[in-house]
Amino acid sequence: MTIVVFGARGSVGRHVLNGLVAAGERVRAASRSAADLGVESVVADLDRPETLGAALAGASGAFIYAHPAGVEGFVAAAREAGVRRVALLSSASAARPGAEQNPIARWHLAVEEALERSGLEWTFVRGGGFATNTIGLWGPSIRAEGKIRVPYPDAQSAPVHEADLAALAVAALTGGGLGGKAYVVLGPESLSLRAQAAAIGAALGREIAVEAVPEDVAREEMRRGLPDLAVTTILRYWAAAGDGPAETSAVIPEVLGRPARTFAEWAVDHAADFRGRPETS
Numbered sequence: 001m002t003i004v005v006f007g008a009r010g011s012v013g014r015h016v017l018n019g020l021v022a023a024g025e026r027v028r029a030a031s032r033s034a035a036d037l038g039v040e041s042v043v044a045d046l047d048r049p050e051t052l053g054a055a056l057a058g059a060s061g062a063f064i065y066a067h068p069a070g071v072e073g074f075v076a077a078a079r080e081a082g083v084r085r086v087a088l089l090s091s092a093s094a095a096r097p098g099a100e101q102n103p104i105a106r107w108h109l110a111v112e113e114a115l116e117r118s119g120l121e122w123t124f125v126r127g128g129g130f131a132t133n134t135i136g137l138w139g140p141s142i143r144a145e146g147k148i149r150v151p152y153p154d155a156q157s158a159p160v161h162e163a164d165l166a167a168l169a170v171a172a173l174t175g176g177g178l179g180g181k182a183y184v185v186l187g188p189e190s191l192s193l194r195a196q197a198a199a200i201g202a203a204l205g206r207e208i209a210v211e212a213v214p215e216d217v218a219r220e221e222m223r224r225g226l227p228d229l230a231v232t233t234i235l236r237y238w239a240a241a242g243d244g245p246a247e248t249s250a251v252i253p254e255v256l257g258r259p260a261r262t263f264a265e266w267a268v269d270h271a272a273d274f275r276g277r278p279e280t281s
């Protein structure tokens with residue numbers, strides 16, 4: 001039976017696709033535009049339910065991103081197609097106190113609740129802050145100037161490697177007994193923003209300077225790489241973090257039986273995203 005991967009070019013989706021292929025599963029990559037990913041592909045849009053019947057035909061499972069506008073149509077199409085298992089990339093914010101007041105959490109909760117009502121076997125992969133956020137946040141200044149500008153250099157967070165989120169989704173879709181469970185997946189270690197810059201520097205083989213700047217200066221720079229809501233959420237998180245340790249989680253070792261990937265490993269995997277500093281004479 002086929003497993004459909006929506007967003008198969010996304011940072012998490014592409015690892016889900018590769019993980020399923022490595023596990024010997026038959027896969028179908030779904031994207032809003034034609035994609036050549038070396039597997040069967042289909043054009044589909046989670047916000048346009050009329051595209052989902054063909055995408056899900058003959059499928060037993062699906063990996064999806066959270067798209068509340070189309071989720072009822074997704075559920076109907078999945079049931080019609082005989083899909084049994086769904087892995088949703090959700091957000092750790094959905095599990096935090098005050099989730100109903102947080103627009104990002106509400107967005108993900110709306111999809112979780114629809115899947116809970118659906119009768120499908122669901123697994124929620126509730127990701128914490130993605131390590132990939134640093135590419136949008138700091139990529140331009142690291143590439144151009146070899147530095148980051150942040151308002152709270154000693155704030156700590158526990159970035160999660162997108163491949164670990166994907167690995168959990170693959171386990172859920174391949175029968176790991178994870179149905180009906182919601183996992184909050186944070187990174188395995190709490191690191192200050194300075195330490196994260198140092199890890200990226202180590203992967204690049206050069207030092208990355210860290211400049212403390214007022215929040216409004218950082219906000220303007222961050223808005224060039226991330227949507228406003230993400231910028232506001234991240235700034236609020238850093239401001240509230242103080243210099244105490246961030247929450248981590250042990251879901252990856254507990255469920256998958258291997259250590260979670262560290263930020264240092266992530267930085268090595270993504271060194272190319274930060275290269276390009278002009279040579280100085």
Ligand SMILES: NC(=O)c1ccc[n+]([C@@H]2O[C@H](COP(=O)([O-])OP(=O)(O)OC[C@H]3O[C@@H](n4cnc5c(N)ncnc54)[C@H](OP(=O)(O)O)[C@@H]3O)[C@@H](O)[C@H]2O)c1
Pocket residue numbers: 006007008009010011012013030031032033044045046047048065066067089090091092126127128129130132133
């Ligand atoms: N960043 C964080 O810290 C964080 C934390 C918790 C949760 N999250 C969740 O993770 C998501 C981002 O994951 P990511 O980094 O893997 O994203 P990404 O690299 O930006 O990829 C998003 C994927 O979603 C697909 N997509 C977008 N709109 C779609 C639609 N209408 N129908 C079907 N597919 C659609 C895109 O595929 P095509 O363009 O090929 O159609 C793309 O491949 C966020 O949206 C959020 O839900 C993020």
